[in-house]
Amino acid sequence: MKTYQDFKFNEKTKEFIRLNGFVEPTPIQNAVIPMAIKGKDIVAISDTGTGKTHAFLIPLMERVDTSQQIVQAVITAPTRELAMQIFKNAKVMMEADPTLRVKLITGGIERSKMADSIKQQPHIVIGTPGRIKDLFLEQSVLRVDTASIYVVDEADMTLEYGFLDDVDAICGRMKDHLQMMAFSATIPNALKPFLKKYMSAPQTIHMKDAHASNPKxxxxxxxxxxxxxxxxxxxxxxxxxxxxxxxxxxxxxxxxxxxxxxxxxxxxxxxxxxxxxxxxxxxxxxxxxxxxxxxxxxxxxxxxxxxxxxxxxxxxxxxxxxxxxxxxxxxxxxxxxxxxxxxxxxxxxxxxxxxxxxxxxxxxxxxxxxxxxxxxLKPFGQKMITKNDVREKEIAKTLTRKNEKVKPGYKKKKAEMVKKIKQKERRDHIRNEIKEQRKERYKTAQRLKSKGIIE
Structure with a gap:
């Protein structure tokens, strides 16, 4: 098992790792970091809690040149909470290197205030696709076209919630030789054309999800x-x-x-x-x-x-x-x-x-x-004995009873008995249906009252 001392990091990256208290890289960090530093395109399939955020932050710490006053890396997440979570980890990068500027770009802040805050371009941009696109393409105050690295975090969620078009619009105006790293729990088929468009011979890293079969x-x-x-x-x-x-x-x-x-x-x-x-x-x-x-x-x-x-x-x-x-x-x-x-x-x-x-x-x-x-309860899927099953069994017993002396008209009498049983079942079923409908109407009315829609 590698330790972080086995990597030949610069002093600023070493300080970043020390401030985090890291000793050994997680499996995904061990797989991603060397290739990310080399500039490879990467598709990393991994679940939350595996250490993937630092799998891309550590290579960025290693590669960003703070002597250049331009945006060099962009990280997008599908929600502001996720972007804030990444930014929280990235703040430690600025502690390790006070010359490094990392900026959080999300909704919830006035556009004018956000524009004023980035008059000096950050080195790393972290945010939601829509707000970054707005400041880049609409207001022209954020120059992410100078970046050579783009990280799409939670790519499957970015696709599912309709933000992939914003990412596409941003990437389409960036450098031709753009290193892209996509981190995702799953890779849906609908995501593959986008990855193919922006990636060149990507390295796929699939960390097996141990949680699915975790006996605990x-x-x-x-x-x-x-x-x-x-x-x-x-x-x-x-x-x-x-x-x-x-x-x-x-x-x-x-x-x-x-x-x-x-x-x-x-x-x-x-x-x-x-x-x-x-x-x-x-x-x-x-x-x-x-x-x-x-x-x-x-x-x-x-x-x-x-x-x-x-x-x-x-x-x-x-x-x-x-x-x-x-x-x-x-x-x-x-x-x-x-x-x-x-x-x-x-x-x-x-x-x-x-x-x-x-x-x-x-x-x-x-x-x-x-x-x-x-x-x-009985194991799921195991057939339960219902009233209908009982009824059918009773009818079957009645029709197939052995050693019973045959009397004139017995078939007609048994047919009438079966008819009565079925009629009773239908009446009971209708009563139950009416009860359920009344319950649902009552619940709906209570919900509407609680929301003030009806009095």
Whole structure:
């Protein structure tokens, strides 16, 4: 195993490593750093928590020439939280070399103030694609066309949330011989044309995700039945005591709705998603850093890259359309040799996703929390005996009863009995349907009242 002393770094890079307290590089750092320093194009497939941020910051520390007063490297992330996280790590670079200028470029700051703050061009730019594009192409105050290195962090999320066009617009105006490094948890097919356009013989580094098959992570399926994800979450919360619990919703609206429900029921939480205002997002980040909350409600994009320590439990409210994201969700716990639990709340519409994940090797327990205790349920997919099954068995017994003396008209009588049983089943089914519809209408009305839409 290499140590950082085995690399022939300059003194400023060595100081940067010393200030971080690093001794040994992580596997992705060990693979990326030598090639990045040589100027190779790189596609690095790695999950959050593997040390990928310093896998590109250390080569930048080594290569940036502060005697040149121009932008030399650009790093983009799909959200301001991710950009802030990278910038937080990059601040140590400026401690190691006071002549180095690193600038954070994101939304939430007035355009005029941002433009005034970069009259002297930074050496490294970190930010969101849209704001960098605005200052570069619209206002012409940020000269990123002088940069020879471009890092796309969380490339799959950049694609999924529609920011790849902004990255394309920026890169299209930069140097022809641009070194590009893309870091991503997955490489969707739709991302490949972009990488092919800007990369020349890229080196692909795929760090195997050990979290998917981590035996220390317990995956537990929780049926919602007729309840919402939020209501089911409230039901099971008394059944576990987390240090930090990360709760994933599939959309920002779902995250906001669940967060509101939890607060209404007296839970103190951190809420992080794209639907929040800049001030709210900054406040949420501060709460995370100071460990003021045990429960964090987030979307996949908001949680990606967030450095939250001590996550003991993950709750997945349903399953994401991209099932690899479920694996990344569950992989946020059970790290550093510790145990973790991932609760997956599911409805009937999630059953296909569950079967697919089982085929990928994930073993699910099947439980419910009721009357103050956890109850083991039949393994998922095992056929349950329903009322219809009982009815069919009774009919079959009636029609095939042995040693019964045949009486005149017995076939007609049995047919009438079967008809009555089926009619009763239909009536019961209709009654239950009407009850469920009333419950749903009542819940909808309560939600609309809480939002002030109706009185």
């Amino acid at each position: 992570i317990e995956h537990v399926l929780i049926p919602c039945k007729h309840k919402s994800y939020g209501e089911t979450l409230l039901d099971i919360m008394p059944g576990f005591m987390p240090y930090v619990c990360l709760i994933f919703a599939n959309t920002r609206d779902d995250a906001g709705e669940v967060a509101a429900l939890l607060r209404k029921n007296g839970k103190t939480i951190v809420e992080i998603h794209g639907g929040l205002q800049a001030r709210q997002r900054k406040q949420a980040m501060k709460q995370l850093e100071s460990s003021e909350r045990s429960y964090v409600v987030a979307t996949d994009i908001a949680a990606r890259g967030l450095d939250v320590e001590g996550i003991t439990h993950v709750v997945s409210l349903g399953f994401p359309s991209e099932l690899d994201f479920y694996i990344h969700r569950s992989g946020r716990t059970g790290r550093a040799g510790k145990e973790g639990t991932c609760f997956a709340l599911y409805k009937e519409s999630d059953e296909k996703a569950i079967r697919t994940l089982r085929e990928k090797g994930i073993h699910f327990e099947h439980r419910n929390f009721k009357n103050g205790s956890w109850q083991e």
